[in-house]
Amino acid sequence: MGDLQIKKQPKNYDAVIVGSGAGGGMAAYVLANAGLKVCLLEAGPMFDPKKDSNQLKNPWESPRRGAHTKFRPFGDFDGCYWGWEVDGEPYTQTGNPGTTKWEWWRARMLGGRTNHWGRISLRFGPKDFKRKSIDGLGDDWPIGYEDVKPYYDKIDQLLGVYGTNEGLYNDPDGFFLPPPKPRLHELMIKKAATGIGIPVIPSRMSILTKQINKDRGQCFYCSQCGRSCKVYADFSSSSVLVIPALKTGNIDLVTNAMAREVLTNKEGLATGISYINKEDGQEYQVNGRTVILAASACESSRLLLNSKSARFPNGLANGSGIVGKYLHDSTGADMGGIIPHLLDRKRYNEDGTGGMHVYTPWWLDNKKLDFPRGYHIEYGGGFGMPLYGFEWGIEKINGDGKIMGKAKEPGGYGASLKDDYRRLFGAHVGMAGRGEAVANINNYCEIDPNVVDKYGIPVLRFNTSHSEYEIRQAKHMKETFKEILHAMGAVVTWGGDDNEKNNYGIHAPGNIIHEAGTVRMGNDARTAPLNKWSQAHEVKNLFCVDGGPFVSQADKNITWTILALSMRTSEYLVDEMKKRNI
Amino acid sequence: MDRRKSIKTIIVGTVGTLSAGALVEACNTGEEKKNDAPKVADATAPAETNRMKEEEEHYKEVVSKTFFTPGEMATITVLGDIIIPKDEHSGSASDAKVPDFIEFIVKDIPSHQIPMRGGLRWLDVQCLNRYGKAFKDCSRQQQIEMVDAIAYPKKAKPEMAQGVAFFNLMRNLVSTGFFTSQMGVKDLGYIGNAPNQWNGVPDDVLKQYGLAYTEKELKECVSFS
Numbered sequence: 001m002g003d004l005q006i007k008k009q010p011k012n013y014d015a016v017i018v019g020s021g022a023g024g025g026m027a028a029y030v031l032a033n034a035g036l037k038v039c040l041l042e043a044g045p046m047f048d049p050k051k052d053s054n055q056l057k058n059p060w061e062s063p064r065r066g067a068h069t070k071f072r073p074f075g076d077f078d079g080c081y082w083g084w085e086v087d088g089e090p091y092t093q094t095g096n097p098g099t100t101k102w103e104w105w106r107a108r109m110l111g112g113r114t115n116h117w118g119r120i121s122l123r124f125g126p127k128d129f130k131r132k133s134i135d136g137l138g139d140d141w142p143i144g145y146e147d148v149k150p151y152y153d154k155i156d157q158l159l160g161v162y163g164t165n166e167g168l169y170n171d172p173d174g175f176f177l178p179p180p181k182p183r184l185h186e187l188m189i190k191k192a193a194t195g196i197g198i199p200v201i202p203s204r205m206s207i208l209t210k211q212i213n214k215d216r217g218q219c220f221y222c223s224q225c226g227r228s229c230k231v232y233a234d235f236s237s238s239s240v241l242v243i244p245a246l247k248t249g250n251i252d253l254v255t256n257a258m259a260r261e262v263l264t265n266k267e268g269l270a271t272g273i274s275y276i277n278k279e280d281g282q283e284y285q286v287n288g289r290t291v292i293l294a295a296s297a298c299e300s301s302r303l304l305l306n307s308k309s310a311r312f313p314n315g316l317a318n319g320s321g322i323v324g325k326y327l328h329d330s331t332g333a334d335m336g337g338i339i340p341h342l343l344d345r346k347r348y349n350e351d352g353t354g355g356m357h358v359y360t361p362w363w364l365d366n367k368k369l370d371f372p373r374g375y376h377i378e379y380g381g382g383f384g385m386p387l388y389g390f391e392w393g394i395e396k397i398n399g400d401g402k403i404m405g406k407a408k409e410p411g412g413y414g415a416s417l418k419d420d421y422r423r424l425f426g427a428h429v430g431m432a433g434r435g436e437a438v439a440n441i442n443n444y445c446e447i448d449p450n451v452v453d454k455y456g457i458p459v460l461r462f463n464t465s466h467s468e469y470e471i472r473q474a475k476h477m478k479e480t481f482k483e484i485l486h487a488m489g490a491v492v493t494w495g496g497d498d499n500e501k502n503n504y505g506i507h508a509p510g511n512i513i514h515e516a517g518t519v520r521m522g523n524d525a526r527t528a529p530l531n532k533w534s535q536a537h538e539v540k541n542l543f544c545v546d547g548g549p550f551v552s553q554a555d556k557n558i559t560w561t562i563l564a565l566s567m568r569t570s571e572y573l574v575d576e577m578k579k580r581n582i
Numbered sequence: 583m584d585r586r587k588s589i590k591t592i593i594v595g596t597v598g599t600l601s602a603g604a605l606v607e608a609c610n611t612g613e614e615k616k617n618d619a620p621k622v623a624d625a626t627a628p629a630e631t632n633r634m635k636e637e638e639e640h641y642k643e644v645v646s647k648t649f650f651t652p653g654e655m656a657t658i659t660v661l662g663d664i665i666i667p668k669d670e671h672s673g674s675a676s677d678a679k680v681p682d683f684i685e686f687i688v689k690d691i692p693s694h695q696i697p698m699r700g701g702l703r704w705l706d707v708q709c710l711n712r713y714g715k716a717f718k719d720c721s722r723q724q725q726i727e728m729v730d731a732i733a734y735p736k737k738a739k740p741e742m743a744q745g746v747a748f749f750n751l752m753r754n755l756v757s758t759g760f761f762t763s764q765m766g767v768k769d770l771g772y773i774g775n776a777p778n779q780w781n782g783v784p785d786d787v788l789k790q791y792g793l794a795y796t797e798k799e800l801k802e803c804v805s806f807s
Contacts, residue, residue, distance in 0.1 A: 045634070052632045056775060059762035061631060063641070064690050065683065066762070071637045081634050164802050181782035181803040187793045202802070209804045220777035346787055351774035385775055386761045388687075392754045395735055409734045411746075413665045413753065421761055422671075425770050 006283045013039040016288035018259045021112025023545035023566040024294030025237030030570035032250040041257040044108030049228035066387035079228030080116035081109040088454035094463040102462035103510035111238025115228040121161045121206040121560040125170030128554035135372045138439045141551040142523045142532040151564035160212045163204030171361045177209045185381035186358045192488035206235035207353045225354025262307040270542040290541040297547035301518035317536035325444040326517035328437045332507035333474040335481035335495030336430030345426045362555045371472040374555040375435025383426040433477030436555040464509040474506035519548030534569040644689045656718045665756045678763035701748025779806040
């Protein structure tokens with residue numbers, strides 16, 4: 001390393017964007033199409049689903065039959081590089097009494113985690129921006145649904161989403177492609193749940209059931225959106241935003257570029273990014289008139305906190321001390337079982353689109369409940385591709401007369417065991433609650449003073465816990481799942497034994513992979529790093545467009561809102577640059 | 583290109599091994615071929631599984647080692663075929679090369695190594711004490727007698743508990759290996775993983791379960807005629 005030096009790129013870009021996932025991809029797309037010159041930094045390698053997806057591979061084409069590795073925690077064919085751990089990039093926990101370990105997912109590839117996400121594309125509703133006004137907890141957003149609606153409308157049509165207009169106030173209508181018909185188990189769920197007052201409506205997924213433009217194909221129903229789509233029939237930032245935007249010629253994409261800090265000048269403005277190139281190990285600086293962070297909520301706050309200077313001793317844009325605080329994730333609890341009526345089912349192809357064809361939006365009034373925020377329910381089941389773990393633990397199931405029709409000695413071997421597997425195939429059903437946690441200043445990430453990653457970048461240390469609000473919500477989820485499963489005649493086989501001793505099986509914070517809130521927006525610079533345009537109060541040419549700006553995250557998956565807000569911020573930025581305000 | 587025709591092209595492509603290029607070609611409308619699209623060099627060549635370089639390195643390291651001894655592999659083979667025997671529908675675990683899968687997976691998921699190695703030895707010591715021979719050298723009758731003592735968790739004697747735990751793991755590994763093999767998937771009757779048009783639950787199945795699509799669903803959902 002004797003000759004280590006910092007290589008400065010001579011070019012001065014209009015914008016340097018860190019991260020190519022939903023937020024960064026959208027910013028790159030909008031800016032490049034507006035004619036601005038963009039440098040897009042991505043910490044992982046190039047990834048084009050057209051060439052790189054493992055779609056349509058059979059289980060036996062994986063030596064591990066689709067089992068997960070640390071490289072692909074969602075299985076060997078999954079479309080995301082890395083996840084809960086990244087070699088050479090640790091993170092730590094404060095371990096303070098009462099805290100629960102934060103689980104941090106990190107994707108390293110063009111498009112980030114959008115290559116494998118669930119494509120559940122839900123708009124926040126009017127109430128979701130104003131929760132404090134409703135229940136007194138957390139904070140209201142400085143914007144409302146009416147500010148974001150035009151962008152939801154635009155991305156629905158630009159990116160494509162299927163669903164139905166149901167006229168639900170807090171689950172607003174949109175521009176939907178037709179949804180696929182429910183599968184058999186989904187019809188059973190719908191009948192059972194609606195019978196006990198729980199609504200079940202078509203899913204809202206960014207999957208193209210109709211072709212929307214010449215560059216993208218139409219869904220061919222393999223259910224493998226998680227592997228990313230070779231014909232671009234679902235939304236990934238790689239296939240739908242970055243790769244098309246590269247054709248403008250306005251983007252220089254630098255892959256394997258791990259951002260180190262945001263550079264500033266003596267006027268206190270951002271001037272660019274310093275990064276290490278993972279391929280040659282050299283240090284680089286790239287300059288821009290604006291800097292846009294989209295590295296994920298936690299990585300973006302890490303970058304800000306690591307960008308210390310005499311002028312910004314707490315880290316950049318952090319005069320408030322709020323950067324890293326209010327970290328929150330969706331809550332999660334799950335349960336599943338077997339539908340005895342579905343033993344010995346007739347075989348047919350029911351792969352359908354990726355994920356569920358129906359779901360349950362939040363349907364109750366929290367004023368009448370002992371927890372303040374809602375959740376939605378996602379459903380699974382049916383004939384999935386057999387993969388590693390197929391019917392694992394059959395010895396707990398195949399002796400049960402309620403399931404199998406006739407009791408026998410569980411476990412066993414031989415021809416009758418072999419037949420049990422055939423009988424059970426396609427009879428499983430599962431449900432997952434995904435809810436809103438109340439954003440809390442005591443849940444945060446900060447720089448660990450003692451630990452650096454292999455690039456010498458100080459790492460994040462997490463301090464998170466669930467409150468009684470989240471735990472009571474998980475309890476309610478579990479009760480609801482039991483009611484639905486009971487109403488459909490299913491036998492609970494997993495997730496049914498959780499209780500107060502394990503907080504009703506609530507997932508560890510971070511585990512649902514909806515990190516948000518660490519660089520939140522607000523009108524008051526003393527309590528929020530960003531203004532209502534996701535522009536730093538203290539550094540007017542610095543923006544953040546990932547999950548960081550979220551004041552609260554609703555009982556919805558956050559990607560569609562990240563995309564809408566990133567488009568809104570990007571259009572604002574273009575406009576401000578035209579007006580020479582930046 | 584007509585959508586249905588595209589689907590047909592794709593399905594034809596899947597019979598062999600599908601190449602990414604062929605799939606994209608099939609789904610693009612004819613006039614939309616791009617100059618920079620990669621040419622399909624050999625439609626029959628298997629498409630490589632996408633791997634990061636770190637994954638390649640890990641894979642090479644895993645397959646460079648041998649975990650089980652020949653004696654252990656022989657025991658795994660005998661046990662595997664007791665758990666999943668050949669029947670009128672399909673072959674046995676060893677017909678589907680399940681022992682090779684188990685050799686790979688214990689190296690890939692090292693937490694299986696001690697339970698497998700120790701469990702196999704536990705089994706052999708039991709057999710030595712009972713029959714004076716290792717499991718694989720016992721008679722068929724002795725092997726089945728031994729397996730019967732550990733294959734039924736609820737009725738097994740308390741002193742067999744470690745054997746039950748081992749046999750549970752064996753049952754799960756063998757069955758997962760078998761039903762994810764080409765032979766096992768065919769036996770199960772999984773017929774997905776192919777481009778198609780989802781048109782809802784077949785009518786006879788709806789009837790069997792007393793279900794029907796609502797007017798609303800039929801009106802608003804995607805249909806193919």
